[in-house]
Amino acid sequence: LSDLLKTLDSRKRPSRFKDMGLVNEPGFKQASKQDQYGLWLDERVGPEPEGIDPKVYGKASGILGLRLYPNPAFDAAAKQHWDAEKYYNDPNYFNDPNLIRPYRVGMACAFCHIQMNPLRPPDDPENPQLENLSSNIGNQYFKVNQIFGAELKPDSFVYQLLDATPRGTIDTSLISTDSINNPNAMNPLFNVGARLAEAVPEKVAGGALYLPPRDETRNVPHILMDGADSIGLYGALDRVYINIGEYHQEWLQHHNLLIGIRKQSPIEITKSQKDSVYWQATEPRMDNLAKYFLKTATPMHLADAPGGSDHQTKDQTVLNRGKIVFAENCMACHSSKQPPNISFNDRFSSDDYMRWAREEVVKPDFLTDNYLSIDQRLPVTMIKTNAARALATNATRGHIWDNFSSENYKNSPSVGEIEVYNPFDGSTNKFKMPSGGPGYYRVPTLVSIWATAPFFHNNALGKYTGDPSVKGRMEAFDDAITKLLWPDKRDDKNSIWVTQQKSYLRIPAVYLPEAFQSTLGYRSRIILAYPWLLPLILAILGIALFIFGLRRKHKLLLGGLGVVIVVLAVGLMMLSYFLAGEKGDLVLGPIPKGTPVNLLGSINSQADFSDLLNVVLKTRSALHRIENENLDDAAAAELMKKEVAPALLKISNCPDFIEDRGHYFGTQLSDDDKKALIEFLKTF
Template sequence: MSRFALRGATIALASALLSLLSACQPAPGTVKDEALRAGRDAASFPAADEDYFHDMDGAIALSSDEIKGRNMWLVWTGGDDRLWDGLTNTSVGTLDLLKTLSSYPGLQASRDNRWTWLGLVNEPCFKKATGPDPNRYGLWLDQRDPSCPGDPFENEQKYPGVKIGARGKTVPVGSYYGYASGVVGLRLFPNPDFDAAAAKHWDAKRYYSDPNYYNDKNLVRPYRVGMSCALCHVGPSPVKPPDDPENPKWENLASNVGAQYFWVDRIFDWNPDSSVFPWQLFHTSRPGTLDTSLISSDSINNPRSMNAVYNLGPRLTQSLRWGQETLAGGQRNNKQFNDFLSSGPLTQFYTPPDTVHTPRVLKDGSDSVGALGALNRVYLNIGLFSEEWLLHFRALVGGQPITPIEIAVANKNSVYWQATEQQTPDMALFFLKSTAPHLLKDVPGGDKYLTKDQKVLDHGAMVFADTCARCHSSKIPTPAPGVDPGGCSGKDYLTCWNKYWAWTKTDDFKTKMRAIVQQKDFRDDNYFSTELRVPETVLRTNACSSLATNAIAGNIWDNFSSQTYKELPSIGQVTVYDPYTGAPSQYTMPAGGRGYIRPASLISIWSTAPFLQNNVIGTFNPSPSVDARMASFQDAIEKMLWPEKREKDPVLGDKIPGYIDRTTATSWLIIRGGYLPDFLRPLLSPAHRFFPAIFGEGEIKLGPIPAGTPVNLLADIDLLGESTATPEEKLDHQKKVLDLLTKLIHDLNALPPNATDDDARKVFANVVQPMLALSKCPDFVVNRGHYFGTASYPGEPALTDDDKRALIEYLKTL
């Protein structure tokens, strides 16, 4: 078939698919969530007040409201089990959380190695399944230890679940907290679609062992799996780690440290296969990282570390200085503390009708509408009100214009949203009580890692004052008027920042900062970050985190980013590198919010390595022990301060300043036949298989993608032309995308059956420049930047080796 015929067929297929999807979907704003359809209201979802998790977080004493906040954080899923069940089909079987929870002998992970292999936290008081459970449809799910107290959240009389079935039948679904699964952060819910016909078709043995059975988009599983915030935020306590991480006790776990050991490529791909391109994509996520725009894809592969939550009180307080934002339109529908409190210190963070002082939680500082708005957004992002959310984008794969999910619509049509809004103030209260730093000096045996030489510590403190504090201390001198970027509006921010940055290089700043560092209470209530927006031109780290588009005007999180964020100016140009030749070029960063990163907090930095926003600096160690954390910290901090020690690219070496994530094996983009829409299935029959290299026996298979291909060369293509300014430019962009894909498919199809990787590389070599031109983030070097203290910054003296070693000793004390 000619290239023109192929292009015509591609257009026809795309048009047919888009038409089918559009015809099947209701209009945004017209759907109700399961709870509302079941006749529930927010008052019928009272927060749980049982202190079941008392031993966590150092067994701190909590009030009733604070206990409710912790329970919400750990077990409330807000009906998101509906989303995760549906994503099993959307991901064409790659994601299957029921298998992630199982200990069936044929799976790579079970309760015995769940921590080591997956980085998931085994819930205390459970035992490994030793066989199929006849009471749970033959599934190999963890069993509760009968010697332990029961889970109070499974009380169906106190916490009755909604009763609704998408197939037109009303069926019970248990407690609205579901049932404990054996994994912290995942809850089991009876599937309302598992009716008599589904039960008759169900075969647990084939579910685990027969691909022809489990790779069927019509298969109905007996349970849906819901996800709470705990999955990505609970981890081993740095100061009281478990002796055996596969078998922790509640006292060994902390609610807010972040899932530092989480392997997304293994959790979201239950049967990992390096020859499948989605595995190659997931594999770029280092342990402890996740792309928060994975589901509502912005066509940028953007794995970022899961933040530890420390010192929320001081963090809120410093937002009065640096976190002022202006709200407009739908942004003003976010709940503020003032909506729940008539007086008290928490009401100072909002001045009606449109001014809020807020921490910036996401790394690009986009969720800037207030602390409660940031918490509520998380629940939408993990699937609350998916009935509406999924109408605004195409999950996982992208390629469809993204439109904003409106808070006003959620308030009207989602009882789960209403209940979540009512409960997040209690969660904030819990954080205010539970986010104290984990200090190395408090760890049994931690003293052996801390120097006793006060001169070294004093030296390190001065280095910190001169080099680090301007971004990594919430206690800094007060600048002159017009120099503090915290007082500037969005459009004026960069001008203020440049003045501030220049001032931090002066003797005036350094003298005052040294005096502050020497104060006895310097570490007390210091968040060790300013949370200012730092331009990527200063950081020089990988630009993809700051290029995320979900929060720009008109995108999915439009209602959750402030007007001042949307008005931020362009920071100018950053240097990017050709992934095949290493040749540098300049890339102009767009305006409208992108281009900035808020500095990470250095609290408990000894326990949080590897470093940078993508956990790429330092060697990962799967053990949560203090010795292992310190080994990881030492390796990571040396690579931060001595950039020449960082990993180099295996293809380009010293031609570029770091490492590019490349495919590790020849791979293919495969869609199993069972997940194809019915109207596309005839393409799999011999009579219709006009592209044998693409439409193979029982599946669609695109490739080969040769080993060594930059993963983000494929993953970051801007399919929609979101960065274009006019409809004409967007249309031209989409034509270029179509031409590119047509050429790539045609040339791959022309390869002989025994084509080598070298043959396939020639195909990709012909399209590298068009792909770079269409990329939403052409910056592929993942471990560059943050060169502070080196000779890379003109006008700033480089630190000596003694300076750096003293600084390391000081950082261990934070």
């Protein structure tokens, strides 16, 4: 699925930003020749920077955020087997799980967070200079299927799922899967000091007590989209490094990579502190990283961008009206400056709050050190945006990130029911949100909102321009803000992510043993190592029972049972060799064009066995008919709609398919007030 060494292919450098959304590192050029191992890697122009130990930090790769390390496992035997030509061109060769590559590729935070600076955009996004880059804006152009699925073909369902993922988003629970397809935007980081001032007291327990400030009750900001990362800034930063491979030896023991099915368990902070030298090396650096963001994460004002003022009104009357509209309709959630004596719930009905807000918003320093968010978790029943990210479970009790969420989060009550649209019959149904953490979104900041479109946690509101210039950003902002305030202009049902062609779910034969073992545990190794053993034992038992039965009174019953056991042994033999990867790839399909990707991407593998079995049988029957009867796209879609979709919807972790719905606050305003509000937002 993913090979970051191939992502580094220097022949892709001229269009990396356009195709993948990655940032070409200044000081490099496209390779003029292959390296000593036959790989196409960017070539440095000029000397290496001083003071960077390559044994610790690796060498720059030519893509910001990816670092190259020599692979210590690349010994003489690996060198003898290595063939760069096959590595680039032969799927049987590069898909071999035992293939040892010359380099390891390390990932830094910059990979997902550095992008073009809105205030100093480059003339050519494929060739930026350091002054054209920002470490706070977040990678709004990231294209996940080109980065992590470049070897996939369009007839692969995984390709279709990743291709549907909007630019600038990634499902951070894709690897340690929660069985929900929930890509979310790369967070911009602004006004961190003001954000920390908004942190609220929450209770922590377990491993979180061993991270600063080591208090049972502490003020915590809410880092992730759903507010789950809630034990403090240090814990949030530490968790990211585990998620990108810092202590993978332990991390991978607590979840079933990509596949899920097997129940997760928490990775423990105390064990990481004790046993991982990488954690031990990283944790002391978190203080400096936090200080860095405190210093650098400042707002980027449109007025300071080249030509930015051309996109702003000169009419002070309009701007003043926009401030009042903001105070009356947005400020209760989108300002870190709030009166101390009025509760959140009272802000929506209190005359005192409205008077205070109207006076506060016109003050000259209103935007100074204002995070433009209350940084609280609010129920998705209130926000009404797509619920996928709010349903994430990795930080719930007993799951992989248990140690990184507060007790307040884990003990959160259910927010109730949401309404979801059924794309197969057009009905609207109720879905009960679970308790124990899921069901909430934290309030996003509006700082520099002009530069961060498309909107929503999934970047689903507004068009993607792919243009980091001021003109390109304003085109994206204008489209997104128009759709936000005039919801009739949204894509609505057309925002549902669907497959663009007939596709198949394939697991190459070489990966089947690993997938089988990771799902059923190490006890399954005997089947993989000796696929003939259990069938042979069963066959001997069946034959013995058949012979024994011939000598007994009930010979038909016993003999028949012996025959059945022998037949089962033959079937088990075929299955065992298949799971051992000796009978070809696992292929499921065809999956019809137009199938919602989340119908298959959010299956609850922990559902009742009877419901899961029903899905398997109905899906197998439908796919068999589609293939054997050579049904066209329309007929195949109709069959899926009638036979398979109801069963799949019943076991869906998130049957919420419309991506650009929700956040209808302000949509009732007059057109003039909406336009005035937009002008004020451009000053943030």
